[in-house]
Amino acid sequence: MLQRGLSWLILLLGLALAAEPGQAGGHVLNIIDPEASAFNREVRGLLVWVMGFAALVFVVVIGALTYVVIKFRRTGKETSEPEQIHGNDRLEVIWTVIPTIIVLIIFGLTARSMFRLDQPTPGAMVVEVRGWQFWWDFIYRDYGVRNSNELVLPVGRPVRFEVTGGDGQNYDVIHSFRITSMVGARDAIPGVVTHIEVTPEKIGTYYGQCVELCGASHANMRFRVKVVSQEEFDRWIEGAKAYQATPPADPVLARGEELFKQQCAACHAIKGVSQGLPQNPDLTFFGNRTTVGAGMWPNTPEFLERWIKNSPGMKPGVKMPAYPTMSDEDVKAIAAYLMSHKVEGLDFSNLDRF
């Protein structure tokens, strides 16, 4: 009785989840949105074939089953055992050959899609993607710009992601890179570079997520992709290239800088202030970020200050220490200092969410 009730509950839960459109902080997670990229259109085309065959198999099997159950049901008028049948060579050959043909067709279509999607596009912008526990680094090699956890891309221009993980020495964990509604996924393997290409076609902010179990905060290893107009991208990349931090005049920011240099600069880079280390996010353009904690929380003073004070309490397994003894005033000063580093005149917070 209990077991039965439980089964029903699980079934209903499953249905409820299936009916709930995929949402993550207001993002529409449509993995086959045809307007987002040619990649999605290709995958969508493939899915139609696979679902078509699946529907065909379903109808034939359930149809045959229903027919047999009704036709040969017990009527109560039987006087003896019905005639017994032991095998049917013709039938067995048919039900082996037809599925084999279906699988071969799906194999052929999949291989064709894979080769199509793997064609290098001439003139693609190269972005190096590096997965670390538990955040993402993006390096625009053509421009010498590094930006962590948020990727800014121009609409309509092909991008070639060169995906890898860690430094191949001390941080040997495999991640996987997926921009959920646009393209993916490619494994981020330390010491190995894999490729994936896409041309973003729709302006908006996209949700990204690590899709390979990589440790305690795998589920908290997210990122955002900002697809903007070419003009806006040019302003961003030129501003980022030319960026050079200057010592702040404001006393609060000056205090923030002093604290940053003492407590944070050994790990984090800010162009013109500190080198940091590759295994920690670059904070040069933190003022342009819309999220904190690798795509986890909105970049508001409240979340940023909480993060600085106690990141391990927010995100299990982070490789950043907590600062429990730091005064609220000092935390606020550092937060304000981080927010003061940005390319001016750009706001990525009001884009449509995909």
Ligand code: HEC
């Ligand atoms: C031991 C190295 C280390 C030190 C010291 C350190 N951090 Fe971090 N920090 C990290 C790592 C690693 C992450 C990535 C955590 C994650 O998301 O998994 C991070 C993430 C962050 C982020 C979020 C970045 C983003 O894009 O979401 C901020 C902000 C930050 N640190 C600020 C600070 C400040 C301020 C200090 C000094 C008070 C500091 N960190 C000290 C290693 C360090």
Ligand SMILES: [Cu+2]
């Ligand atoms: Cu992961």
